[in-house]
Amino acid sequence: MLPRISALGLDIGKKRIGVAGCDGTGLIATGLTTIERQTFTLDVAQFQKLVQERNAQILVVGLPYTMKGELGYQAKQVQKLASKLAQVLNLPMEYIDERLTSVEAEQLINLEKKSTQFIAKGLIDRKAAAIILQRWLDLRRSSKPLQVETPLS
Template sequence: MLPRISALGLDIGKKRIGVAGCDGTGLIATGLTTIERQTFTLDVAQFQKLVQERHAQILVVGMPYTMSGELGFQAKQVQKLASKLAQVLNLPVEYVDERLTSVEAEQLIHLEKKTTHFIDKGLIDRKAAAIILQRWLDLRRSSNYLQTLDAPLT
């Protein structure tokens, strides 16, 4: 059995940061909010509030690798901001490959709304953050399951 977890998933962009959270069981990630980026200080204030409200223990950040799997300019910018946030919030940070999460998020929204009209970018960011966090939760659960299988029988 995995210990309870409170994680915040982040989809960091130039203009917005999609934020997702999970239930304490670590089973389901849901989009929480979208932070319109302003200054680092103002952004941090919003994160501090979220961390306190949700008793967050870790930041899970989407890493925008290039399609060839390398760290490009955008990925380095995300790393820089994420490590500053983690330091100020006094939380550990883990990274998850976020390639195509925004595309996946947009497709899910189209399926849910059954429309091809304009979609709020903030909604896409929140949904992408939830996909990022869900990937991390699933990986966490599966690696714990594999560790349980490797444990000696008593």
């Protein structure tokens, strides 16, 4: 049996960051909020509050590989921000492939609403973050090695 875990899943975009959390058992990921990006300092303040409220132990960050499985420009931008966040929050971080999570999130939302009306981008970001975190939780339970980065002190 795996130890209890409190993880935050992040779907980092240019304008917004979708945030998900999991129950302590590490079974179910749920979308929590969407952070509208402002300045790094203001964004960090919001994350510090979430980390404290949820006693977060790790950040799980979706890494947007290209369809060829390479690290493109956007993935490198995500890595820069995620590394800075992990360092400031003093939390370890793991990456997980996030290819097509936003598409999957939008499809799931459409199925849940049974409608194709306008969907708020923030909702898609939260749902994508939950998919990212759920993938990580599933991999964690199957004991596959993951790419871990710890912040520099």
